[in-house]
Amino acid sequence: MKDRAMQALYLLALAPVAETTGDPNSYGFREYRSCADAMEQCFICLSRRDSSR
Numbered sequence: 001m002k003d004r005a006m007q008a009l010y011l012l013a014l015a016p017v018a019e020t021t022g023d024p025n026s027y028g029f030r031e032y033r034s035c036a037d038a039m040e041q042c043f044i045c046l047s048r049r050d051s052s053r
Contacts, residue, residue, distance in 0.1 A: 015031070022030075027038040 019030075025041060027033045027035070027041075
């Protein structure tokens with residue numbers, strides 16, 4: 001029980017730091033990000049005129 005409580009405290013303390021300092025185009029195992037978000041970002045980047053095809 002104590003271990004789970006400590007894990008929850010670490011998560012509450014470190015998650016905001018990791019979200020603000022992390023790569024904005026990272027989608028793997030992140031809260032509020034999904035495969036659909038990653039596909040949308042790919043579509044946006046590839047549909048630009050200056051993207052290499």
